[in-house]
Amino acid sequence: MIVIMKTHTPSAEIQNIIQECRNWNLTPETIESNNKVVIGLVGDTAGLNIEKIQQLSPFVEQVLRVKHPFKRASLEFRNGEYSEVAVPTPNGLITFGQNHPLVIVAGPCSVENEEMIVETAQVVKAAGTSFIRGGAYKPRTSPYAFQGHGESALHLLAKAREATGLGIITEVMDTADLEKVAEIADVVQIGARNMQNFPLLKKAGATGKPILLKRGLSATIEEWLMAAEYILASGNPNVILCERGIRSFDQKYTRNILDLSVIPVLRKLTHLPIMIDPSHATGYSEYVPTMAKASVASGTDSLMIEVHPNPKKALSDGPQSLTPVAFVELMQEIAPLAQYFGRGYKSAFSNSGRSDSDRPERTLKLG
Numbered sequence: 001m002i003v004i005m006k007t008h009t010p011s012a013e014i015q016n017i018i019q020e021c022r023n024w025n026l027t028p029e030t031i032e033s034n035n036k037v038v039i040g041l042v043g044d045t046a047g048l049n050i051e052k053i054q055q056l057s058p059f060v061e062q063v064l065r066v067k068h069p070f071k072r073a074s075l076e077f078r079n080g081e082y083s084e085v086a087v088p089t090p091n092g093l094i095t096f097g098q099n100h101p102l103v104i105v106a107g108p109c110s111v112e113n114e115e116m117i118v119e120t121a122q123v124v125k126a127a128g129t130s131f132i133r134g135g136a137y138k139p140r141t142s143p144y145a146f147q148g149h150g151e152s153a154l155h156l157l158a159k160a161r162e163a164t165g166l167g168i169i170t171e172v173m174d175t176a177d178l179e180k181v182a183e184i185a186d187v188v189q190i191g192a193r194n195m196q197n198f199p200l201l202k203k204a205g206a207t208g209k210p211i212l213l214k215r216g217l218s219a220t221i222e223e224w225l226m227a228a229e230y231i232l233a234s235g236n237p238n239v240i241l242c243e244r245g246i247r248s249f250d251q252k253y254t255r256n257i258l259d260l261s262v263i264p265v266l267r268k269l270t271h272l273p274i275m276i277d278p279s280h281a282t283g284y285s286e287y288v289p290t291m292a293k294a295s296v297a298s299g300t301d302s303l304m305i306e307v308h309p310n311p312k313k314a315l316s317d318g319p320q321s322l323t324p325v326a327f328v329e330l331m332q333e334i335a336p337l338a339q340y341f342g343r344g345y346k347s348a349f350s351n352s353g354r355s356d357s358d359r360p361e362r363t364l365k366l367g
Helices: 011-023 052-053 116-126 151-164 175-184 199-205 221-233 262-269 278-282 283-296 324-342
Strands: 002-005 026-032 035-044 060-064 085-089 094-097 103-107 131-133 168-170 187-190 211-214 239-243 274-276 300-306
Touching: 002 011, 011 026, 011 035, 052 060, 052 300, 060 103, 094 103, 103 116, 116 131, 116 151, 116 324, 131 151, 151 168, 151 175, 168 175, 175 187, 175 199, 187 199, 199 211, 199 221, 211 221, 221 239, 221 262, 262 274, 262 283, 274 283, 278 283, 283 300, 283 324, 300 324
Parallel strands: 103 131, 103 300, 131 168, 168 187, 187 211, 211 239, 239 274, 274 300
Antiparallel strands: 002 035, 002 060, 026 035, 085 094
């Protein structure tokens, strides 16, 4: 349930409503939305009469029930306003969100050695990337496959950040490693296999670090948003959703099925920023450029793309990794497309949003 206050409501009135709601064993959360204060009420509101809340103050404009089971993640909870996740990096504040430039995240599946991660970071930065991604701890289907170098790889990521100023996105698999990962990472990733690891979600949220939440292997959209709810409920509003492909009945030719329809669906359901990972979704480098461009056209806020100096010798996920040359070519192709949709990634270090008047004019020439 949300309580929308009138513009210029005195703070004393807002505090009175908050206190009264606490007396009803509800958890009130205030949100600045569309120049108004919105009070979100979390708890058992099923038996609460809307008129009872409206009578608390003449400054109450409207009271609405949140229809979805994911309360804090729902678009209704923010009164229809999309949220943004701002991440401080050495290169400046990078903001994920619908009204901001496209954020590019790139790098290898796994951190293999210092030369490799630093070299890759330098290449992807020059092409317009804001974050280096790389796994220190790797969940693998086979227990005999390369599992990552662990804590030492975290320090190599830190060296890549020092050399380039890029932010770091890396995955945590276990609550035992969370403190070490959170100390180095600018954004902590929860992988697909851990999407419903609820103890990990709660503890990761409690770090206060921005969390990148990947969709589970066969997760429904509602299950995905309920997983995000665990992080939000821990008091951490900085959650980014990442679609990385799901399992389906026909996966002979791709690793997973990339569900791009999830972008408009999420726009209707949630205020959280959206990232697309076409590398894990397709599993083959030759398909990544097409799906990356389709993701931009579909309205994603961010792209995560795997890049490796020598994919044939990669210790993990080589077949889906672009070479540095192929990545630069892709970024050159994406640049005008992103600009066309008003999401030019070259200005990703800017923290200012764009209004419709700032967007390039779109003209279709019919031959």
